[in-house]
Amino acid sequence: MTAWAVSAAAHLVLILVLLSIVLPGRGHRPASFVVRAPEKLEEPKELERKERTRSARKMLRPVPSLAINHVTSSAVSPVFLNPVDVTLGDENLPLSGFAEGVGASWETLSLQDFGPQQSKIGKMFIRARRLGVILDDSPSMSPFLSDLRREIRRGFKGSVIREVTGCFLDVTNPTKPPPQLFYYDPAAVMREFQDLIEKQKVDAIYWFCDLQDGETEDALLQLKSLLGTRRVGKRPVKLFVRSLDQKPGDELLEIIKMSGGDVEVGPPE
Numbered sequence: 001m002t003a004w005a006v007s008a009a010a011h012l013v014l015i016l017v018l019l020s021i022v023l024p025g026r027g028h029r030p031a032s033f034v035v036r037a038p039e040k041l042e043e044p045k046e047l048e049r050k051e052r053t054r055s056a057r058k059m060l061r062p063v064p065s066l067a068i069n070h071v072t073s074s075a076v077s078p079v080f081l082n083p084v085d086v087t088l089g090d091e092n093l094p095l096s097g098f099a100e101g102v103g104a105s106w107e108t109l110s111l112q113d114f115g116p117q118q119s120k121i122g123k124m125f126i127r128a129r130r131l132g133v134i135l136d137d138s139p140s141m142s143p144f145l146s147d148l149r150r151e152i153r154r155g156f157k158g159s160v161i162r163e164v165t166g167c168f169l170d171v172t173n174p175t176k177p178p179p180q181l182f183y184y185d186p187a188a189v190m191r192e193f194q195d196l197i198e199k200q201k202v203d204a205i206y207w208f209c210d211l212q213d214g215e216t217e218d219a220l221l222q223l224k225s226l227l228g229t230r231r232v233g234k235r236p237v238k239l240f241v242r243s244l245d246q247k248p249g250d251e252l253l254e255i256i257k258m259s260g261g262d263v264e265v266g267p268p269e
Contacts (some may be wrong), residue, residue: 052215069211119156121148121155122268123264125241126204128156130159131152131206133206136164136165136209138166141244144208144244148208152206162192169184169213169214171190171219190219191224203235205240210243211247220251239261239262240256247263248263
Protein backbone atom coordinates (compact mmCIF):
# COMPACT_ATOMS: atom_id res chain seq x y z
CA MET A 1 0.00 0.00 0.00
CA THR A 2 2.80 2.33 0.84
CA ALA A 3 4.52 1.66 -2.46
CA TRP A 4 1.29 2.28 -4.34
CA ALA A 5 0.74 5.56 -2.55
CA VAL A 6 4.26 6.73 -3.31
CA SER A 7 3.88 5.76 -6.94
CA ALA A 8 0.53 7.60 -7.25
CA ALA A 9 1.98 10.69 -5.59
CA ALA A 10 4.95 10.68 -7.97
CA HIS A 11 2.69 10.39 -11.02
CA LEU A 12 0.48 13.20 -9.72
CA VAL A 13 3.49 15.47 -9.25
CA LEU A 14 4.69 14.57 -12.76
CA ILE A 15 1.24 15.38 -14.25
CA LEU A 16 1.16 18.77 -12.46
CA VAL A 17 4.61 19.62 -13.75
CA LEU A 18 3.60 18.73 -17.32
CA LEU A 19 0.41 20.80 -17.05
CA SER A 20 2.39 23.79 -15.76
CA ILE A 21 4.58 23.58 -18.87
CA VAL A 22 1.96 22.92 -21.58
CA LEU A 23 -1.05 25.02 -20.51
CA PRO A 24 0.57 28.57 -20.54
CA GLY A 25 1.47 28.24 -24.29
CA ARG A 26 -1.86 26.78 -25.37
CA GLY A 27 -3.67 28.85 -28.14
CA HIS A 28 -0.54 30.64 -29.41
CA ARG A 29 0.54 29.82 -32.91
CA PRO A 30 4.08 30.19 -34.04
CA ALA A 31 4.75 33.40 -36.02
CA SER A 32 4.55 32.95 -39.77
CA PHE A 33 7.20 34.41 -42.01
CA VAL A 34 6.54 35.44 -45.67
CA VAL A 35 9.49 35.58 -47.93
CA ARG A 36 9.01 37.87 -51.01
CA ALA A 37 11.12 37.87 -54.05
CA PRO A 38 13.01 41.17 -54.65
CA GLU A 39 11.11 43.64 -56.90
CA LYS A 40 12.31 44.00 -60.45
CA LEU A 41 13.88 47.38 -61.15
CA GLU A 42 11.96 49.37 -63.82
CA GLU A 43 13.68 50.53 -66.93
CA PRO A 44 14.35 54.34 -67.31
CA LYS A 45 12.04 54.55 -70.35
CA GLU A 46 9.19 52.94 -68.38
CA LEU A 47 9.71 55.38 -65.50
CA GLU A 48 9.64 58.33 -67.94
CA ARG A 49 6.40 57.06 -69.53
CA LYS A 50 4.71 56.75 -66.13
CA GLU A 51 5.84 60.25 -65.17
CA ARG A 52 4.32 61.71 -68.36
CA THR A 53 1.09 59.84 -67.66
CA ARG A 54 0.89 61.29 -64.14
CA SER A 55 1.53 64.81 -65.47
CA ALA A 56 -1.19 64.45 -68.11
CA ARG A 57 -3.68 63.27 -65.49
CA LYS A 58 -2.93 66.30 -63.35
CA MET A 59 -3.58 68.62 -66.31
CA LEU A 60 -6.91 66.93 -67.04
CA ARG A 61 -8.21 67.38 -63.53
CA PRO A 62 -11.24 69.70 -63.46
CA VAL A 63 -10.37 73.25 -62.44
CA PRO A 64 -12.81 75.04 -60.11
CA SER A 65 -14.83 77.54 -62.14
CA LEU A 66 -14.37 81.23 -61.40
CA ALA A 67 -17.27 83.54 -60.83
CA ILE A 68 -17.65 85.90 -63.82
CA ASN A 69 -19.72 89.04 -63.78
CA HIS A 70 -21.99 89.22 -66.82
CA VAL A 71 -21.66 92.45 -68.79
CA THR A 72 -24.43 93.66 -71.06
CA SER A 73 -23.31 95.76 -74.03
CA SER A 74 -25.32 97.70 -76.58
CA ALA A 75 -22.68 97.17 -79.30
CA VAL A 76 -23.85 95.57 -82.54
CA SER A 77 -22.30 92.30 -83.58
CA PRO A 78 -20.00 92.66 -86.65
CA VAL A 79 -22.08 89.99 -88.36
CA PHE A 80 -25.06 92.36 -88.53
CA LEU A 81 -23.26 95.53 -89.54
CA ASN A 82 -24.51 97.45 -92.54
CA PRO A 83 -22.27 96.79 -95.59
CA VAL A 84 -20.31 99.64 -97.11
CA ASP A 85 -17.94 99.20 -100.04
CA VAL A 86 -14.48 100.52 -99.31
CA THR A 87 -11.86 100.60 -102.01
CA LEU A 88 -8.29 99.81 -101.09
CA GLY A 89 -5.03 99.94 -102.94
CA ASP A 90 -2.99 102.90 -101.73
CA GLU A 91 -0.14 101.72 -99.54
CA ASN A 92 -0.04 105.12 -97.80
CA LEU A 93 -3.59 104.87 -96.45
CA PRO A 94 -4.23 104.07 -92.78
CA LEU A 95 -6.24 100.86 -93.19
CA SER A 96 -6.41 99.82 -89.50
CA GLY A 97 -5.44 96.23 -90.27
CA PHE A 98 -8.40 95.44 -92.51
CA ALA A 99 -6.47 94.43 -95.63
CA GLU A 100 -3.75 91.98 -96.49
CA GLY A 101 -1.44 92.45 -99.43
CA VAL A 102 -2.45 96.04 -100.03
CA GLY A 103 -1.29 97.54 -103.31
CA ALA A 104 -1.86 94.54 -105.59
CA SER A 105 -5.35 95.53 -106.75
CA TRP A 106 -8.50 97.36 -105.72
CA GLU A 107 -10.60 95.41 -103.26
CA THR A 108 -13.80 96.00 -101.33
CA LEU A 109 -14.50 95.45 -97.68
CA SER A 110 -17.67 95.75 -95.63
CA LEU A 111 -17.58 98.23 -92.79
CA GLN A 112 -20.18 99.57 -90.43
CA ASP A 113 -22.04 102.85 -90.73
CA PHE A 114 -19.87 105.20 -88.66
CA GLY A 115 -22.65 107.72 -88.06
CA PRO A 116 -22.46 111.49 -88.65
CA GLN A 117 -18.92 112.64 -89.43
CA GLN A 118 -17.64 116.11 -90.20
CA SER A 119 -14.28 117.36 -91.37
CA LYS A 120 -12.61 119.71 -93.82
CA ILE A 121 -11.22 118.51 -97.14
CA GLY A 122 -9.14 121.35 -98.43
CA LYS A 123 -11.14 124.47 -97.58
CA MET A 124 -14.58 122.88 -97.75
CA PHE A 125 -16.32 121.76 -94.56
CA ILE A 126 -18.22 118.52 -95.19
CA ARG A 127 -20.70 116.66 -92.97
CA ALA A 128 -21.81 113.15 -93.96
CA ARG A 129 -22.74 109.78 -92.54
CA ARG A 130 -21.31 108.03 -95.58
CA LEU A 131 -19.14 109.95 -98.01
CA GLY A 132 -18.74 108.98 -101.64
CA VAL A 133 -15.64 110.18 -103.49
CA ILE A 134 -14.95 110.43 -107.23
CA LEU A 135 -11.32 111.14 -108.14
CA ASP A 136 -10.09 112.11 -111.59
CA ASP A 137 -6.97 109.94 -112.00
CA SER A 138 -5.83 111.39 -115.33
CA PRO A 139 -2.06 112.10 -115.55
CA SER A 140 -2.39 115.78 -114.64
CA MET A 141 -4.38 114.95 -111.47
CA SER A 142 -2.69 111.80 -110.20
CA PRO A 143 0.19 113.57 -108.34
CA PHE A 144 -2.34 114.95 -105.83
CA LEU A 145 -4.29 111.76 -105.19
CA SER A 146 -2.10 110.08 -102.58
CA ASP A 147 -2.28 112.97 -100.08
CA LEU A 148 -5.94 113.52 -100.88
CA ARG A 149 -6.87 109.89 -100.16
CA ARG A 150 -5.05 110.09 -96.85
CA GLU A 151 -6.89 113.28 -95.93
CA ILE A 152 -10.26 111.75 -96.81
CA ARG A 153 -9.60 108.53 -94.88
CA ARG A 154 -8.52 110.50 -91.84
CA GLY A 155 -11.65 112.63 -91.78
CA PHE A 156 -14.28 110.16 -93.04
CA LYS A 157 -14.05 106.52 -92.00
CA GLY A 158 -15.79 104.08 -94.30
CA SER A 159 -15.77 106.47 -97.25
CA VAL A 160 -16.32 104.91 -100.68
CA ILE A 161 -13.64 106.04 -103.13
CA ARG A 162 -13.88 105.59 -106.89
CA GLU A 163 -11.35 106.68 -109.53
CA VAL A 164 -12.26 107.68 -113.09
CA THR A 165 -10.10 108.91 -115.96
CA GLY A 166 -11.37 112.30 -117.04
CA CYS A 167 -14.28 114.41 -115.83
CA PHE A 168 -16.68 114.66 -118.76
CA LEU A 169 -20.34 114.41 -117.74
CA ASP A 170 -22.56 112.41 -120.07
CA VAL A 171 -25.68 110.36 -119.40
CA THR A 172 -25.25 106.65 -118.68
CA ASN A 173 -27.46 105.69 -121.63
CA PRO A 174 -26.78 108.34 -124.30
CA THR A 175 -29.06 108.58 -127.30
CA LYS A 176 -26.41 110.41 -129.33
CA PRO A 177 -22.60 110.31 -129.39
CA PRO A 178 -20.63 112.84 -127.30
CA PRO A 179 -19.75 116.14 -128.99
CA GLN A 180 -16.03 115.29 -129.16
CA LEU A 181 -13.78 112.27 -129.55
CA PHE A 182 -12.86 110.57 -126.29
CA TYR A 183 -10.21 107.99 -125.52
CA TYR A 184 -12.15 106.89 -122.43
CA ASP A 185 -15.77 106.28 -121.45
CA PRO A 186 -17.55 109.68 -121.41
CA ALA A 187 -20.30 108.31 -119.13
CA ALA A 188 -17.90 106.86 -116.54
CA VAL A 189 -18.26 109.77 -114.09
CA MET A 190 -22.06 109.72 -114.24
CA ARG A 191 -22.06 105.97 -113.80
CA GLU A 192 -20.09 106.37 -110.57
CA PHE A 193 -22.51 109.06 -109.38
CA GLN A 194 -25.36 106.65 -110.00
CA ASP A 195 -23.70 103.73 -108.22
CA LEU A 196 -22.67 105.76 -105.17
CA ILE A 197 -26.17 107.20 -104.73
CA GLU A 198 -28.38 104.24 -105.63
CA LYS A 199 -26.31 101.27 -104.42
CA GLN A 200 -23.91 102.64 -101.81
CA LYS A 201 -26.52 105.00 -100.31
CA VAL A 202 -24.07 107.82 -99.70
CA ASP A 203 -25.47 111.12 -98.46
CA ALA A 204 -22.63 113.31 -99.78
CA ILE A 205 -20.22 113.14 -102.72
CA TYR A 206 -16.81 114.80 -103.06
CA TRP A 207 -15.75 115.17 -106.73
CA PHE A 208 -12.07 115.97 -107.38
CA CYS A 209 -11.40 117.10 -110.96
CA ASP A 210 -10.43 120.10 -113.12
CA LEU A 211 -13.74 120.54 -115.03
CA GLN A 212 -11.88 120.86 -118.33
CA ASP A 213 -13.95 118.26 -120.21
CA GLY A 214 -17.41 119.84 -120.01
CA GLU A 215 -20.88 118.25 -119.78
CA THR A 216 -24.09 117.69 -121.75
CA GLU A 217 -27.54 119.08 -120.95
CA ASP A 218 -28.92 115.58 -120.53
CA ALA A 219 -26.15 114.76 -118.05
CA LEU A 220 -26.99 117.77 -115.90
CA LEU A 221 -30.65 116.72 -115.84
CA GLN A 222 -29.67 113.19 -114.83
CA LEU A 223 -27.30 114.49 -112.14
CA LYS A 224 -30.03 116.73 -110.74
CA SER A 225 -32.38 113.75 -110.62
CA LEU A 226 -29.80 111.47 -108.98
CA LEU A 227 -28.94 113.99 -106.28
CA GLY A 228 -32.62 114.42 -105.52
CA THR A 229 -32.67 118.20 -105.67
CA ARG A 230 -36.18 118.06 -107.12
CA ARG A 231 -37.57 115.55 -104.62
CA VAL A 232 -39.99 116.90 -102.02
CA GLY A 233 -39.74 115.77 -98.42
CA LYS A 234 -36.38 114.07 -98.80
CA ARG A 235 -32.99 115.60 -98.20
CA PRO A 236 -30.84 115.60 -101.37
CA VAL A 237 -27.38 114.09 -101.65
CA LYS A 238 -24.90 116.95 -101.15
CA LEU A 239 -22.37 117.53 -103.95
CA PHE A 240 -18.96 119.05 -103.21
CA VAL A 241 -16.79 119.86 -106.24
CA ARG A 242 -13.07 120.55 -106.00
CA SER A 243 -11.75 121.83 -109.33
CA LEU A 244 -8.07 122.53 -109.88
CA ASP A 245 -8.75 124.61 -112.99
CA GLN A 246 -12.16 125.58 -114.42
CA LYS A 247 -15.10 127.01 -112.51
CA PRO A 248 -18.39 125.09 -112.77
CA GLY A 249 -20.90 126.46 -115.28
CA ASP A 250 -24.02 128.23 -114.09
CA GLU A 251 -26.24 125.14 -114.32
CA LEU A 252 -23.76 122.88 -112.52
CA LEU A 253 -23.17 125.55 -109.87
CA GLU A 254 -26.93 125.82 -109.31
CA ILE A 255 -27.15 122.03 -108.84
CA ILE A 256 -24.29 122.14 -106.31
CA LYS A 257 -25.96 124.89 -104.29
CA MET A 258 -29.41 123.25 -104.43
CA SER A 259 -27.93 120.03 -103.05
CA GLY A 260 -26.49 121.86 -100.04
CA GLY A 261 -22.90 121.30 -101.17
CA ASP A 262 -20.04 123.63 -102.00
CA VAL A 263 -17.30 124.27 -104.56
CA GLU A 264 -13.59 125.12 -104.37
CA VAL A 265 -11.63 126.23 -107.43
CA GLY A 266 -7.91 126.76 -107.97
CA PRO A 267 -4.59 124.94 -107.77
CA PRO A 268 -3.58 123.45 -104.41
CA GLU A 269 -1.70 125.79 -102.14
